[in-house]
Amino acid sequence: MLRHIDAQNGIPIYEQIIRQVTIAVADGSITPGEHVPSVRELANRLAVNPNTVVRAYRDLQAQGVLVPVRGTGLAIAADSVSKCLEQRLSLIRQSLRSVLEEAWRNRISKAELRTLCDSELNRLTEEAL
Template sequence: MSSGFEVDTKSGIPIYVQVVEQVRRRVESGSLEAGDRLPTVRALAGELSIAPNTIVKAYNELQGMGLIESRPGVGTVISSDVETVSREQRVESFEARLRELVRDAVSLGISQDELWDLVDREFDRAR
């Protein structure tokens, strides 16, 4: 059975980073939830035709981020703290996008008051 993970060896993005990002995005989207099992290192490496050490590196990174944990007798699963961790990461991602938008506004000559007016209008629409 396929895990749905894919890697592009020609993209220039390290393969372990591609795996990390796919897990992170699946957690953020809700397609992976707390307790969901990930493929074993050997199974995923075989499916993707890559070295097992690459998957180990990706899983170690994900564990360091608090997104996955290893459970004896069960395997590698999405962490029970994933909602908290995922929200923190989504907020960080939002802040990065916001910084970019503010820099764009400044470069376009939009004043702080104009920007706040735009934000207020969008916030009202979103509610």
């Protein structure tokens, strides 16, 4: 986890870090109380500027996912799991909603949309992405 960053996919690096931490908490690969890698270490590992990591970690603190432990680093907050689970789903629901609404506004029928969704869902499992 916290391994791979794609600097060219348009998603800001700090955002990718935030998402990866959020997912890791949501699926239990980091548990409350554990420390996340230090700013310098992670920056090193991802070949990224420390400030970029700082920014990601700061946003995660603002969300209440990380808490500072004086002088020893940042830890996953006790109550962060549910937050992250929620957030993960609500983010996706929201993206999905806006795509579908956009399509609907563009007079794509409900039936067509359903077909589209089905074909894309099948594609996912086939490709074992």
